[in-house]
Amino acid sequence: MGIATPTVRKYGQILERNGYEFFKDGDLRIFVQSDIEALIALRDMDKPLDVTAKDLVYQQKERIEGSNETEITISNTYENLPHDPNQLKEVLKFLVNELAATREMNVQLTNDMTQLKTAVLRLQQDHHVISSSIGNSAQKTNAGLYKMILVNV
Template sequence: MRHDIQPNERSFTTKEVADELEIATPTVRKYGQVLERNGYEFFKDGDRRIFVRSDIESLIAIRDTDKPLGEIATYLVNQQKLRLDGFNETEIAVPDSPGSSPQDLDQLKESLMFLANELVATREMNVQLTNDMSQLKTTVSQLQQDHHVISSGIGNSAQRTARIEKLTEQQNNHYETLLQQEKEKTEYLQKEIQNMRDEQKKEWRSQNDFNKRLEESMTKPKGTLGRFMSMFRK
């Protein structure tokens, strides 16, 4: 089991490593899988990898190499084994004290490792909560903007409807006015036509009477002048 974490050493999440190395998060996972297949050990919180500075240096070596991934992964695994062996050999000896034993020391190490893993998990959870809060704020802001847009659209629609109704009323009033004017013109023209017909009938009757008198005067045995004068005396 890996136990080379230093006191107060910072741990990193997969996303933090991706940001620092300027690579995609799936790429970090890919590099981790390649290393693990060749025997590399990561600190774990369940199925999630927890990275320390030495792990990040290994990932940088993979990112910047031109060698095949399997070859560089084997080299990094060997380097980790040497580092872990050296760490075991140079562990600080704890002076013997009454009541202490190697079993107690092992339990202490396990407790420290458990606390370190819990601390890393808590940090990662805090990062996730911060991201969730930021996303929630963005969503609320977007909903507020959408509500404002919808409210503005409803207000504009009501104004347009009012203008359309007013224009329609004006057009109807104008149409009614024109219709009344046309009706009056039609009645006036009908009266004028009737007057012209009446005048024409009078002219026809007058002409018929004149023609009849002329015809009667022409048939009577009088002189030409007498017949002509008698026609105007009647």
């Protein structure tokens, strides 16, 4: 690609900061073709890096959402696969792109699930705090009413 390793790292961080999702193995980014194209776009654009990164994040989200609409039409039998090397290459390219889009979607879904779990835990904690506050307020109100009744009796 003609991009130095530190620059790839910097571009990756800029993309992630703007919401781009990479496949990861621990802390290591795993680059698929669309990621490489994003890095090249960052390198070649005249716009500020963050502006270009936001555009690339938008494109990634569009690609992931669009992958839900793509249908794969490959025959079920091995004998019906194309024998022409160029056709095989196209089929494999298509499958690689579909796999990359599926992986990107899985990463996004995993992140969404983590965020949902965190939100549910916070809601449960908030519910507990609110319930406790209501219970304490009710006890104080009852105690106040009891004192007023005793005073008036």
